Amino acid sequence: DIQLTQSPSFLSASVGDRVTITCRASQGISSYLAWYQQRPGKAPKLLIYAASTLQSGVPSRFSGSGSGTEFTLTISSLQPEDFATYYCQQLNSYPRTFGQGTKVEIK
Amino acid sequence: EVHLVESGGGLVQPGGSLRLSCAASGFTFSTYWMSWVRQAPGKGLEWVANIKEDGSEKYYVDSVKGRFTFSRDNAKNTLYLQMNSLRAEDTAVYYCARDNWTDYWGQGTLVTVSS
Numbered sequence: 001d002i003q004l005t006q007s008p009s010f011l012s013a014s015v016g017d018r019v020t021i022t023c024r025a026s027q028g029i030s031s032y033l034a035w036y037q038q039r040p041g042k043a044p045k046l047l048i049y050a051a052s053t054l055q056s057g058v059p060s061r062f063s064g065s066g067s068g069t070e071f072t073l074t075i076s077s078l079q080p081e082d083f084a085t086y087y088c089q090q091l092n093s094y095p096r097t098f099g100q101g102t103k104v105e106i107k
Numbered sequence: 108e109v110h111l112v113e114s115g116g117g118l119v120q121p122g123g124s125l126r127l128s129c130a131a132s133g134f135t136f137s138t139y140w141m142s143w144v145r146q147a148p149g150k151g152l153e154w155v156a157n158i159k160e161d162g163s164e165k166y167y168v169d170s171v172k173g174r175f176t177f178s179r180d181n182a183k184n185t186l187y188l189q190m191n192s193l194r195a196e197d198t199a200v201y202y203c204a205r206d207n208w209t210d211y212w213g214q215g216t217l218v219t220v221s222s
Contacts, residue, residue, distance in 0.1 A: 034208050036152075043215055044144075044152065049208035087152055091208065095168040096142075096154040 002026050002090050006099035012107040019075040021102045023088035028068045032092035035064055035073045038101075039084045047086075048073065078104070109133040109211040111203050116216030123193050123220070129186040129203030129213060137161075137181040140206035143188050145199035146215075153199070156188070157206050170196075193220045 003026040013019050023033065031051040036044040046055045048064035051071055061076040075082055083106055088099040115127040131141075143155040156167045156177045165177050176189040186203050200215040 036209070038152075043202055043212035044209075045212070046208060046210045049210070055208075055210065089152070089154070089209065094166045096157075098152040098154065101151045 001095055002029060002093060002097055004088055004090055004097055004099035006086075006088060006102050008102060009100060010103045010105070012105050013078050014107045015078055015080060017078045017107075019078050019082075019104060021073045021086055021088075021104075023066075023071045023073070023099050025069045025071075025090055029090045029092035031067045032090055033064075033066070033071050034089045034091060035062075036087045036089065037082075037084045038087065044087065080106075109205065111205070111211060111213035113201060113203050113213045113216035116201065116218045118219045118221065119193055120222050121194060121220055124189070124191045125193065125218060127188040127190065127201055127203075127216060127218070129188075131184045131186070131203075131205075134205070136184040141179065141186050142204045142206040142209060143177065143186075144202045144204055144209070144212075145197075146202070147196075147199045150199075155201070158186070190218070193218075195220050 005024045007022045033051045035048040038044040047058050047062050052064045063074045065072050085101045085103045087101050110132045112130045119125050142157040145153050158165045158177045162179050174192045178187045198220045200217050202215045203213045205211040
């Protein structure tokens with residue numbers, strides 16, 4: 001199975017900060033990576049797919065980059081509604097594993 | 108508007124069975140792969156299974172192989188997850204999702220396996 005390791009697992013940031021989350025895959029997955037946001041008590045929401053394509057309706061402050069084994073999710077200017085947990089998922093092979101999550105909290 | 112609504116969750120004893128359903132609307136159901144993803148209380152997301160548009164291909168995470176069966180009824184726009192031989196570690200919120208980069212998710216249904 002492909003392992004995805006997110007870093008950091010937890011980060012504390014302020015409104016307006018630039019935030020970067022990294023997802024590393026245990027083997028190459030080309031660009032078959034998605035990013036999701038999950039607010040407490042809610043279902044996950046797709047933010048980025050194919051490593052760097054912004055899902056329709058998602059604010060442009062979110063961006064994704066990378067290919068192969070290293071990927072990043074960047075929030076250019078953190079907004080109050082962005083405080084949530086973020087997950088990466090690989091869709092290159094089965095089982096379609098997720099990273100362990102990165103919780104973004106208010107500083 | 109895409110809408111996915113899960114049902115069928117509840118409390119079941121270890122070794123018991125449960126069948127989850129997911130009613131889909133707002134898109135052409137029969138042209139999409141579909142998935143189940145679960146989340147244990149306070150834990151991360153775990154992909155469980157997916158199924159091809161016509162039900163002819165299915166893939167499962169190892170931990171549920173032989174115990175869970177994923178099926179679909181395209182005439183009813185509904186998914187089913189038959190869960191047998193349930194274990195405590197199957198306790199989770201189960202989400203159905205459209206398998207197009209997992210772009211739409213239901214609200215989830217809680218399955219609790221406990222004596």
